[in-house]
Amino acid sequence: xxxxxxxxxxxxxxxxADLPAVRWLKKKEVLERSxxxxxxxxxxVRNGLAEEGFHxxxxxxxxxxxxxxxxxxxxxxxxxxxxxxxxxxxxxxxxLELLNRAxxxxxxxxxxxxxxxxxxxxSCPGIQKIWLLSEExxxxxxxIEAVKAAGAGKANLFHGRPEDTATIIYTSGTTGKNKGVMLxxxxxxxxxxSVQYEKEPGCVMMSVLPVHHAFCLVMDWMKGFSLGAVVxxxxxxxxxxxxxxxxxxxxxLMVPLMIEMIHKRLSAADPAIPKNILAEKVFGGNLKIIFxxxxxxxxxxxxxxxxxxxxxxxxxxxxxxxxxxxxxxxDHHKKGSIGRPVPNAEVRIENGEIQVRGSSVMKGYLDMxxxxxxxxxxxxxxxxxxGYLDEDGFLFINGRVKNLIILSNGExxxxxxxxxxxxxxxxxxxxxxxxxxxxxxxxIYPDQDLVQIKHLSGDxxxxxLQDVIDGFNKSQPSYRQITGLVVRKNPFIRxxxxxxxxxxxxxxx
Amino acid sequence: xxxAVEFKNIVAQYTEIAAEDMTDEMRFREDLxxxxxxxxxxxxxLEDTFDVELEQEDALEVRTLGEALEMLDRLTEE
Numbered sequence: 001x002x003x004x005x006x007x008x009x010x011x012x013x014x015x016x017a018d019l020p021a022v023r024w025l026k027k028k029e030v031l032e033r034s035x036x037x038x039x040x041x042x043x044x045v046r047n048g049l050a051e052e053g054f055h056x057x058x059x060x061x062x063x064x065x066x067x068x069x070x071x072x073x074x075x076x077x078x079x080x081x082x083x084x085x086x087x088x089x090x091x092x093x094x095x096l097e098l099l100n101r102a103x104x105x106x107x108x109x110x111x112x113x114x115x116x117x118x119x120x121x122x123s124c125p126g127i128q129k130i131w132l133l134s135e136e137x138x139x140x141x142x143x144i145e146a147v148k149a150a151g152a153g154k155a156n157l158f159h160g161r162p163e164d165t166a167t168i169i170y171t172s173g174t175t176g177k178n179k180g181v182m183l184x185x186x187x188x189x190x191x192x193x194s195v196q197y198e199k200e201p202g203c204v205m206m207s208v209l210p211v212h213h214a215f216c217l218v219m220d221w222m223k224g225f226s227l228g229a230v231v232x233x234x235x236x237x238x239x240x241x242x243x244x245x246x247x248x249x250x251x252x253l254m255v256p257l258m259i260e261m262i263h264k265r266l267s268a269a270d271p272a273i274p275k276n277i278l279a280e281k282v283f284g285g286n287l288k289i290i291f292x293x294x295x296x297x298x299x300x301x302x303x304x305x306x307x308x309x310x311x312x313x314x315x316x317x318x319x320x321x322x323x324x325x326x327x328x329x330x331d332h333h334k335k336g337s338i339g340r341p342v343p344n345a346e347v348r349i350e351n352g353e354i355q356v357r358g359s360s361v362m363k364g365y366l367d368m369x370x371x372x373x374x375x376x377x378x379x380x381x382x383x384x385x386x387g388y389l390d391e392d393g394f395l396f397i398n399g400r401v402k403n404l405i406i407l408s409n410g411e412x413x414x415x416x417x418x419x420x421x422x423x424x425x426x427x428x429x430x431x432x433x434x435x436x437x438x439x440x441x442x443x444i445y446p447d448q449d450l451v452q453i454k455h456l457s458g459d460x461x462x463x464x465l466q467d468v469i470d471g472f473n474k475s476q477p478s479y480r481q482i483t484g485l486v487v488r489k490n491p492f493i494r495x496x497x498x499x500x501x502x503x504x505x506x507x508x509x
Numbered sequence: 510x511x512x513a514v515e516f517k518n519i520v521a522q523y524t525e526i527a528a529e530d531m532t533d534e535m536r537f538r539e540d541l542x543x544x545x546x547x548x549x550x551x552x553x554x555l556e557d558t559f560d561v562e563l564e565q566e567d568a569l570e571v572r573t574l575g576e577a578l579e580m581l582d583r584l585t586e587e
Contacts, residue, residue: 238553268522
C-alpha cells in the first residue's frame with residue numbers, strides 16, 4: 001500500500017525508467033523527458049531545497065502547467081516541504097494575500113508572471129527566495145536551475161511521512177474567504193491507489209485542466225505517473241484541439257465545459273463527413289476515454305460522444321477529498337450517476353447530504369479551526385452536496401446545500417465574495433450572484449434613496465450598474481467575470497431571520 | 510473565400526446565430542453565448558485558419574465581432 005507521494009514516484013521511476021514521462025511543446029517542436037531524466041531533476045531540486053535551508057516549509061508555485069512547474073511540484077511534495085499551488089490567473093493583490101496567508105517561505109514563479117516578483121518582495125516579507133520556472137538564464141531572478149545545481153549529486157533525502165501535509169490547495173469558501181485545504185501525503189497517495197483504473201505503461205494522456213486544481217494534480221499527474229503514462233502538456237486552451245492532433249492522447253480528464261465545447265464543434269461540422277473521420281480530426285484519432293468531474297455534465301453529451309467512439313465517464317470529488325470520491329469506470333458505470341464510491345471512501349447520506357469518511361479526507365483548513373470543525377463534524381466530511389445511493393451502490397447528486405456556484409468549467413465561485421465587492425458601490429442596494437448557463441449573473445436591487453435623490457431614470461440606473469460590473473470584471477480572470485445583469489424592481493425575499501433566500505433570488509415581485 | 514465570411518463561419522460553430530445575421534457590434538459572451546472556453550478555442554481556430562499567432566492576453570480583451578475582425582486584419586497585414 002502506497003502511503004506517500006515519494007513512494008508513488010519511486011515506484012514509477014523504478015518501473016518505467018526508460019519510458020517517456022512528459023511531452024510538451026516548445027514553439028512547434030515536441031520535446032520529451034523520460035522517467036529517469038525527470039526523476040533526476042526532481043531529486044536534484046528536492047535536495048537543492050534542503051541545501052537552501054528549506055525544511056518543512058511552505059513553498060508556493062504560481063504559473064500554468066509546464067515541465068518546470070511539475071518538476072518543482074514533485075520536488076516539494078516528495079520531500080518534506082509543503083507545496084502551495086496558486087491560480088496564476090488571479091489578480092496580483094489576491095495572490096499576494098494568499099502567499100501571506102499560506103505562510104509561504106519561497107516561491108516558484110513562471111516567466112509569464114515575472115512582473116509579480118517585485119510586488120512579492122514588497123508585500124510578502126515571509127518569502128525568502130523566488131525562483132523562476134525556467135531552464136534558461138534570467139537577468140533578474142534566480143531560476144529553478146540554481147536549486148537543481150545546489151542539490152545535484154547529493155544523497156537522496158528522506159520522504160515526507162504519511163501524516164505530514166504535502167500540499168495546500170485553495171478553494172472558494174462560502175464565507176467569502178478562500179480556504180486552504182491541507183492534504184497529507186497519505187490522503188493523496190491513497191486517492192491515487194483507490195481510483196482503480198488500469199492502463200498499460202506508455203499510454204498517452206494529455207493534461208488540459210488548470211494545474212493548480214486537485215483533480216489535475218492528483219489524477220493527471222500522480223495517477224498518470226503511477227500508470228507509467230506519458231503525460232502531455234496542453235500549452236493553452238486555445239490550442240487544445242490542435243494539440244490533441246499532435247499528441248494523440250488515449251485518455252483525458254476534462255471538466256464538462258470542455259466536453260460541451262468539443263460537442264459544439266463536432267455538431268457544426270458538415271454532416272456529410274463520416275463520424276470516424278471527424279473524430280480523428282477533432283480528437284487526434286486515439287482518444288477512447290474522457291474522465292469528467294468538477295461540475296454536472298448533462299448525460300446527453302455521453303450519448304453524443306459515444307457516437308464518435310469516446311466513452312465519457314463522470315465522477316465526483318472535491319479538493320477536501322484529494323479529490324476523487326466516486327467515479328464511473330470502464331467496466332462499471334451508470335449514465336446520470338457519478339459512479340460508485342472509490343474503495344477508500346465510505347459514503348453515507350445524512351439528511352440528504354453526501355458525507356464521506358476515509359483515508360483521503362483532508363486534515364483540515366489552514367488556520368481555520370471553526371470551518372474545519374464544521375466541515376469535518378463527527379469525523380465525516382460534510383460535502384454540502386445532496387445526493388443518494390441507488391440499489392447497485394451508484395451515487396447520484398441532486399443539488400447543493402452550500403451557496404457555492406460551480407460553473408461548468410469546474411471553477412468554484414463563492415457568490416458572497418463577489419457580492420461583498422459589488423455592494424461597496426452606493427448604487428447597489430441588494431445583490432445576489434447566481435450561476436446561469438456558463439457564466440455569472442448579478443441580480444441587483446438598486447439603492448432606492450440614491451435613485452430618488454439623483455432622479456435617475458431606469459436606463460441611467462442600468463447603465464450605472466453596468467459600470468459597476470465592468471469595473472469589477474476588469475480585475476478578474478475571465479471565469480470570474482459577470483456576464484449578465486438583472487435589475488430588480490423589488491427587494492429580495494428574506495427568511496425569518498432576515499437573510500436573503502437564495503433559492504428564490506430569481507423571483508421578482 | 511472572403512476573410513469576413515470565413516471568420517463568421519468559424520463563429521457560427523459556437524452559436525445558434527447564423528453567419529448572415531451577425532453584426533460587428535455583437536458581443537461574443539453576452540450576445541452570442543460563448544463560454545470562456547468556447548472563446549479560447551475559437552481564438553485557436555483563428556490562428557490555424559488564418560495562419561497568424563495571437564497574443565493570448567491581447568486577444569482576451571476582445572469583446573465584439575468587429576474588434577476580433579480588426580485584430581485579424583492587423584495580424585494578416587503584418
